[in-house]
Amino acid sequence: MEVELFFQQIVNGLVLGSVYSLVALGITLIYGIMQLPNFAHGHLYMLGAYLTLFMMTMYGFHYWPAILVSVAVLVLIGMLLERLVFRPLHNAPHINSMIAAVGVMLFIEALARKMWGSDYHRLDSPYEDAISLFGLTITQQRLIIIIAAIVLMIGLNLFLKRTVIGSTIEAMAQNREGAFLVGINANKVSLLTFGIASGLAAAAASLAAPINLVYPSMGAMVNLKAFVIIVLGGMGSIPGAVLGGYILGLAESISGTYINSEYKDLAAFVILVLILTLKPTGLFAKEAR
């Protein structure tokens, strides 16, 4: 049925978009306060999925507790990275931090391959069944991804806008020196942001894993696409990351079905090239400070 197929594509697009948005959010948050494109982010994502898998298979955790552990560990790892790698490089030329991010990325990938091998793993979630929604079927997992992503995004928004600590992140992103002059400690904010970003990535990966399998390079593509998203949506822009994520997710899903699935990965990059060619500052460019 045409409608059924279309609905499935929309759902798939929303699922993809949810995952992309959560990852892009993390990258954009970090960029907003440190002006660092964290090339290693996709690998933090991958690590999150592996940890969840690990907790479930090795220690028999249930799905949600495993995700919680994974998120917690990734938050710590993110903070460690900030403290050990990116903070010392803060005053060095930008190219150095980018290279360090590449180094971290390579390290995490190699570590994952060493510890868990290069095979593809299945992650079983307790939500394998399909349910019926307005007469159309959707798997529970997909529904959960979409809902969980929305919950996380709302939670993040509340945190950033309604709490004082959350406001420090926005303050530092909006006016770095202004934030310092008000008594905000740059190091603490950076730690916090890296932690949150990594946690979001872990959550996204763990939610997406049951659908997409777990393998060492699963983060690479997501990472690249997340970068496409934030460049398009405006680096440092939170609404841009979310909007861009869903637009890309839907574009990929629809073009994959109705155009050519072989080239669907290309879609993201072609879009990026097109848009940046026409508008070098990105779609919703933020003003340079």
Place this chain on the structure above:
Amino acid sequence: MKKNPVHNRVSKLAVPVLTLIAAAIPLLTSNTYYLDIFIKVFIWTIAVSGMNIIAGYTGQLSLAHAGFFGIGAYALGLLMTKAEMPFLPSLAIAVVLTGLVGSVVGVISLRLKGHYFAIFSLCVGVIILLIIEKWESLTEGVRGLLGIPIPKIGSLEFATISAQYYLILFFLILTLLVNRRVIHSLVGRTFLSIRNSEELAEALGINVMQSKILAFVYSTVLAGLAGALYAGYIRFLGPDIANVEHTFDMLLYLLVGGISTLWGPLVGTALVTVLMQWLQSWQEYRMIIFGPILVILVMFLPYGIIGAFVRRKMKRQWEQEMQENSIERPGMRDQRLAGGELDA
């Protein structure tokens, strides 16, 4: 700043001496394993020196480099196999083609600043890889392009590994000489000024965009040359040579040797390649230490080996000059209003 006369003499002698040494090597050993390593070092050095120009001298981190390497390689491979063209014309076309693609990409991407450019170039590299992979009718995709004929120039066939060695060494020396001219010329200094401050360069009347494109195209030409030579040497290709992982490898070589130095690419490539071969038995752990090494390098030795050396020398020269000229005059005392202190 007066150049240290010893330094000048060393640098003038370096190329001829090293050339002689390099040329002598195949005469001293016919061990194909070692020669193979040397050849690979030469090929990658050419590519890395290209990266040096765009990243080290103009300050733009292009992550598409492996993609251009792939274009050069596949261009030569396809021309020699499917179009059955001889080596030199194929090489020339491959290099020019890569440069053309480079100029198109450069014009589009160099309008982007800093991080945007890096990300964009990363995506371009991925696009190139995907195109090579998916365009099977042209490139044979993942099946690989096999049976590239042995390079021949006239009646000279480069069939043995020693012959290939000399062929590639020739291009390496050519590249180094050209690079040296470029770096020490006005063009090279223009690149450096752009790296230091684009705004300042612009204000000084330099056409920044033009220079950046020039540097970028030149870097892709070198990548393409290296790729084409690679294709002629290995004689079969897979899409994986355009993989972004190779870009990171090259970045590592460049950082170790010393970014924005003439000899950095050679030293870095040679050192890392040799080290990697020694650590062959640690194949498993090789990738694990690769990443942290990159991080440590960039934190503690951001100018690489040659770079650190150059900086130390420059610092000593600077300090010497300061002493000679006694630049700091004793600070002027603050004047105080005569009446102020005795204010009633």
Place this chain on the structure above:
Amino acid sequence: MLKLVDVSVRYGSFKALHSINLEINEGELVVLLGANGAGKSTIFRTISGLVKPASGELHFNGKEIGGWSPDRIVKAGIAQCPEGRKLFLEMSVVKNLILGGFVHRKDKAEIARSLQHMFELFPILYEKKDQAAGSLSGGQQQMVAIARALMAKPKLLLLDEPSIGLAPLVVEQMFQTIAEINRSGTSVLLAEQNAYAALQIAHRGYIIENGRLVLEGSSGRLRNNEEVRRAYLGA
């Protein structure tokens, strides 16, 4: 309470400040006069910890604060209303103010009282409290900036060219407010190009040129000094 001893600052190889010696006593309103690029902002940035001195010492209430991180300096009791204001433009006025009191955030009642006080001092900010700071006029933004700095309950308030780009009437009101702030107990270091208005409310002043302090004295003396009159008062 604040004492700079032979403070020098470099930006790369450029020496921005040469052996600065200045002092602010408790309760004073001291003005720092100088042309654009003379080094006023550099002194401010150094005091607030945004820039580390290459040599020299900074003493504040007996503590050596040179090299401290900016947040520590705010906690110690120095707040700055910087050149260009550096407001959080996308946030509401009240949020800017609340963040101004960041170092006292644990005491919510205190923050509420301070906010109240700010709205009394600058009534227009109460009207606009939920508007984005970026949507306010220049003069109003300046008020937000001063109020934000005051929310930190500083012992010493640094004001970097608060009158820039403002209409003369607004400037006059602003200086009155600054004098009032000083009278209620906050020491003030004011950097200005607008020498006339500044010298009206100040106790003492310093003149800075090309990174060096060239003149110092009470505001009366400075006003009557020939060179100062020619260079800065357009006499």
